[in-house]
Amino acid sequence: MSARTVAVVSAGLSVPSSTRLLADQLAAATVEQLAQQGTDTAVRVIEVRDLGHDLVNNLLAGFPSAQLSEAIEAVTGADALIAVTPIFSGSYNGLFKSFFDVLPRDAMADLPVLIAATGGTARHSLALEYAVRPLFAYLRAPVVPTAVFAAAEDWGGDEQESTLRTRINRAAAELAEEIRRREPRKPAGPFALSRSFEELLGGE
Amino acid sequence: MQFGIFSVGDVTTDPTTGHTPTEGERIKAILTIAQKAEEVGLDVFATGEHHNPPFVPSSPTTMLGYLAAKTQRLILSTATTLITTNDPVKIAEDFAMLQHIADGRMDLMLGRGNTGPVYPWFGQDIRNGIPLAIENYALLHRLWRERVVDWKGKFRTPLQSYTSTPAPLDGVPPFVWHGSIRSPEIAEQAAYYGDGFFANHIFWPKEHTQRMVDLYRQRFAHYGHGSPEQAIVGLGGQVFMRRNSQDAVREFRPYFDNAPVYGHGPSLEEFTSQTPLTVGSPQQVIDRTLSFREYVGDYQRQLFLLDHAGLPLKTVLEQLDLLGEEVVPVLRKEFAARRKPGVPDAPTHAARKAVAAAAQPETGR
Numbered sequence: 193m194s195a196r197t198v199a200v201v202s203a204g205l206s207v208p209s210s211t212r213l214l215a216d217q218l219a220a221a222t223v224e225q226l227a228q229q230g231t232d233t234a235v236r237v238i239e240v241r242d243l244g245h246d247l248v249n250n251l252l253a254g255f256p257s258a259q260l261s262e263a264i265e266a267v268t269g270a271d272a273l274i275a276v277t278p279i280f281s282g283s284y285n286g287l288f289k290s291f292f293d294v295l296p297r298d299a300m301a302d303l304p305v306l307i308a309a310t311g312g313t314a315r316h317s318l319a320l321e322y323a324v325r326p327l328f329a330y331l332r333a334p335v336v337p338t339a340v341f342a343a344a345e346d347w348g349g350d351e352q353e354s355t356l357r358t359r360i361n362r363a364a365a366e367l368a369e370e371i372r373r374r375e376p377r378k379p380a381g382p383f384a385l386s387r388s389f390e391e392l393l394g395g396e
Numbered sequence: 397m398q399f400g401i402f403s404v405g406d407v408t409t410d411p412t413t414g415h416t417p418t419e420g421e422r423i424k425a426i427l428t429i430a431q432k433a434e435e436v437g438l439d440v441f442a443t444g445e446h447h448n449p450p451f452v453p454s455s456p457t458t459m460l461g462y463l464a465a466k467t468q469r470l471i472l473s474t475a476t477t478l479i480t481t482n483d484p485v486k487i488a489e490d491f492a493m494l495q496h497i498a499d500g501r502m503d504l505m506l507g508r509g510n511t512g513p514v515y516p517w518f519g520q521d522i523r524n525g526i527p528l529a530i531e532n533y534a535l536l537h538r539l540w541r542e543r544v545v546d547w548k549g550k551f552r553t554p555l556q557s558y559t560s561t562p563a564p565l566d567g568v569p570p571f572v573w574h575g576s577i578r579s580p581e582i583a584e585q586a587a588y589y590g591d592g593f594f595a596n597h598i599f600w601p602k603e604h605t606q607r608m609v610d611l612y613r614q615r616f617a618h619y620g621h622g623s624p625e626q627a628i629v630g631l632g633g634q635v636f637m638r639r640n641s642q643d644a645v646r647e648f649r650p651y652f653d654n655a656p657v658y659g660h661g662p663s664l665e666e667f668t669s670q671t672p673l674t675v676g677s678p679q680q681v682i683d684r685t686l687s688f689r690e691y692v693g694d695y696q697r698q699l700f701l702l703d704h705a706g707l708p709l710k711t712v713l714e715q716l717d718l719l720g721e722e723v724v725p726v727l728r729k730e731f732a733a734r735r736k737p738g739v740p741d742a743p744t745h746a747a748r749k750a751v752a753a754a755a756q757p758e759t760g761r
Contacts (some may be wrong), residue, residue, distance in 0.1 A: 250697060254659030255600045383580035383611050389588045392530050395550055
């Protein structure tokens with residue numbers, strides 16, 4: 193079996209958090225989809241809450257701590273990303289955005305992403321489309337068509353079986369397909385040069 | 397190996413007293429600090445170049461020209477000279493003039509600057525930062541080596557039959573360091589020309605500096621200038637000392653916590669563990685500094701940042717006493733004892749003049 197890696201960024205603030213619960217279900221569904229194709233998948237979960245101080249320090253001092261650096265490399269070197277945030281004031285929360293603000297330039301390019309969010313009511317669900325999806329468009333990361341929103345009510349009764357579960361599986365299948373279509377990802381070295389010095393001297 | 401200090405030239409309020417020096421006071425303080433560096437036995441003083449408050453050193457060769465007259469041994473340098481927004485023709489002239497005035501006791505470090513608006517203020521575009529650094533230096537390099545230059549590039553008006561005056565002293569172009577925090581193109585540029593590479597070092601974890609210096613060393617060898625170990629490397633460092641390390645931490649903490657660069661971010665303890673900043677006794681500074689060569693190899697120049705973040709002049713002069721009396725003499729001895737054979741000395745005008753004379757006895761301008 194070939195081995196792939198999926199990184200999960202979960203920006204829930206409480207412990208336990210429904211954001212993490214949704215993230216885990218998306219990761220499990222993606223692993224299941226890939227397993228059906230004979231692909232073994234390792235999942236690496238990053239709880240952004242654990243990196244809160246390191247993120248602010250990076251924003252203010254300009255470099256990541258060892259722990260944050262390791263998390264950044266886990267995301268940018270993965271074959272795909274599942275990014276899940278609670279919706280705050282109509283958008284992703286600040287911690288979630290801070291994580292993507294400190295990534296090296298171009299580090300997310302062509303990295304397939306599944307976006308998901310949690311919120312109190314379904315009225316916030318379109319924040320995924322007008323706030324979260326454009327963030328990854330800016331980072332040049334392809335986002336799968338199905339975005340998954342879980343409101344408080346989705347965690348109860350028959351609703352989860354009928355709609356949330358369906359959407360999780362559909363999104364996971366889309367992400368698994370994006371992983372399958374690509375070669376295993378090799379992150380570029382931090383100091384890789386794309387042009388020779390002669391080309392730079394020639395003004396290319 | 398050369399030891400010295402580099403000054404950013406910030407005017408910052410002392411957080412412990414609320415006192416803010418005037419620009420005039422700060423400029424005179426920098427001149428006092430530079431002369432003190434020679435007095436305590438250091439080898440190099442380097443000034444920054446900035447074009448926006450709260451920084452005062454906008455005109456480095458004016459400052460260094462004054463210091464050339466006031467000092468006898470000190471090498472006068474920059475950290476950094478903006479190769480992006482200065483006209484390379486004016487850099488060639490200004491620093492060749494300084495070289496004559498200082499009898500060769502000078503070199504310079506080129507950098508791209510860290511302030512976005514400086515580019516448009518000087519008629520350039522920050523998106524051209526790297527192409528400007530490369531094209532401008534290609535011209536500067538020729539102006540110091542060819543008597544008459546015809547030149548055409550993208551960024552500057554063309555030159556026909558141009559002669560930069562004065563020509564470099566003894567026909568030896570000033571030594572150039574290329575300074576960079578995170579751009580591999582600049583390490584590549586330094587390697588291509590066989591120039592020095594100065595890693596800022598002080599704002600990043602050592603793994604970052606190690607990779608950058610290693611890249612420069614490998615490319616220096618690739619371009620045929622010698623083995624990787626023969627490349628010319630300089631490092632920044634940042635220290636605050638008192639005889640008792642707890643006194644150093646107690647005294648420096650308010651300056652650290654309110655410093656413009658990293659204040660209100662990482663704690664002093666986090667920053668000292670993650671970067672080369674060392675706050676403690678002279679012995680701690682000696683031990684930490686000696687550890688640098690373990691990850692960058694034997695190197696030629698160590699510059700320390702001492703005067704920043706609102707530290708009063710009196711305190712900075714006390715730091716220089718400790719550096720000159722207790723730290724640098726030990727570092728000279730210990731680095732020399734550890735240095736591998738074949739590692740070149742730090743560049744000086746006299747040594748480069750001797751090499752040039754041996755290589756080309758007939759030339760001269």
